Amino acid sequence: MLNANIPPASELPSSAQLLRSTAIAAATAAVLLVTAVLPAEYGIDPTGVGRVLGLTQMGEIKVQLEEEAEADRLGNPAAGTPAGEQRSSLDAVGSFLAGLVVAPAAAQTLSATPPAQATQSDTMKVTLKPGEGVEVKATMAKDAALTYRWTTEGGPVNHDTHGEPTDDPNATHSYKKGRGVAGDDGVLKAAFTGKHGWFWRNRGSEPVTVTLTTSGAYSDLKRVK
Template identity: 60%
Template sequence: MYNTDLPNRAELPTSRQLLRSTAIAVVTAAGILVTMVLPSEYGIDPTGAGTVLGLTEMGEIKAQLAAEAEADRQGSETVVPATPVDPERRSSLLGTMLAQFLIGSASAQTAPAATRSDETAVVLRPSQGLEVKLRMRKDARATYSWTSTGPVNFDLHGEPPNPPRNFSHSYKNGRGASGDQGDVVAAFDGTHGWFWRNRSGQDVTVTLRTSGAYEAITRP
């Protein structure tokens, strides 16, 4: 039987080398967070790089669609414009996002949901917005496809239970679309799904087909 040779002490990395590697990883992660993740996901651009790369506009669109969805959940038909994040909240958000980006968020280990399939149709009046959500556990996957009889704006997003105010994790969004398909993998336990708004001058019907490991589907 062959026994693997153990490395001698001289071959092992020193504490200084380990600290240096850790510091490089932290700085790199922080740079990616402030130059790419925050502008593209939240429209927050502390360095200005997001504007140059065209990512800030993407984040602003996501924030606008999330605000519209929040307005509809509160029973309002008024489109709520995205508001700038004040410096104190931005600092807090940067710290929270950096911590999540570096170490991830803890999640309870539970049995996966059984696979199911559904077909859901919703009718949207002109300027009306509606959403359909899947209740999913972290890392669960669902396949989807939807079609619309007219152009709609959409935002595929997720929210954990009891989320902070105005929190929404966006997976994908678009404007003037007549359909979309793909997979959604839950980033955390919670609800994950679609918000559509009819920007045409007539009623449109959105038909959604889903299949995967989700526990329930909710709609208006």
């Protein structure tokens, strides 16, 4: 050890170089947090990159599973706390970090409004494997309404009727929730312009088929996950 060569001071990094390296590392970590960690773990996607990469859907499923597990642990047959309320603090953190390192979303996306919708009717069937979750949504303008009815064959499901506004796809508004339900019907009136529909999860040990019938002012009714 006594014979070790000590580098001269001229070869050591300067304070400015160390500060620059630290700043680059911090910025890189913040970008990864906003674009990968928050979408994949919490379903929070302030940049939209997570949804393109499929990470946001993964996070949303994780949050849904955690809510269901907590409700099961508490033995509460009613719906759990809406995801938007549980994640409000995380949303605030994500939005703050996004404002520091990411540019705002494109203006044309925020201002996009679907054209006037004609009345239509549809019937759709989806089959859920044990433990599987399925989501079906339609595009609706603000204050548009549709009547719906869905039933299950093979067992009950957990469900969440909700919507996501066009100008903020990361925000979720829940209209109705239920656990261990074999069917539901009613009128869904859009609280805002965006995607509106249903999420079902089969918590049983056998496949379950959900049959959905809709009629009203909407378009693009389709399975999204």
